[in-house]
Amino acid sequence: MATETFVLPGDTIDTEILPSHPTLPLKLGPGLRHIPPNTITSTVAGQLCTDKRKNAVWVEFNGSRYNPMVGDLVIATVQKGDRDYHFCSLSDYTQNASLPQLSFEGATKKTKPQLNTGALVYARVTLANKHMEPELECVSSSTGKSDGLGPLTGGMLFSISLAMARRLMHPKPVEQCNLVLLDAIGEGGVPFEIAVGRNGKVWVDSKNIKTTLAIGKAIQDTDTKSLTVEDQKKLAKKIVKDS
Structure with a gap:
């Protein structure tokens, strides 16, 4: 269960409200900066x-x-490649990221995926530094498994806000994010797959183009129109009925 407090840029975060896990290190997400040795401040409101x-x-x-x-986790678009790397776009105004050719489960020089310009990959950011281009991976460095990462084939890509991307990636509990659209579509018996990137991208695949478009547009409408829970349920029922 998450708790929430409003902060402004430059606010120092009170250590008493920070989580304290006995074994896990504290993970700082978007909007926060660590000032050594122990100060954490907000960079946004x-x-x-x-x-x-x-x-x-x-x-x-x-x-x-x-x-x-x-x-x-991001959805990257391949722009070009050479013998060792794919160079991928993450979003407008963000520096292109590099993805090693062998950073895929079971990849060798002979079996590595052939990714053309425009291909989509679901990847994890492994290096993020304002002085260097980001680096990505499509395989866990500790297990050698893809863990759901890799090329995204078929489907369609939709742009969403960064806030919506975070809501989709943390859909539980419903009471906190008021996001029921996808659960309602699934409960209606419509099969689909999605991959959500923190870079404001969502990939959707379903049984046909019409349904894929409908689900993608419904996600965008929920985002841009701030649809209520009831509005989302109505939209989901329409998609189920038309599918």
């Missing part, structure tokens, strides 16, 4: 959210520019 279970803290805000952070 928004809701300070803490998750004791994950020992994480972040500021919930609707910024327009994505700033990569280590550990972020």
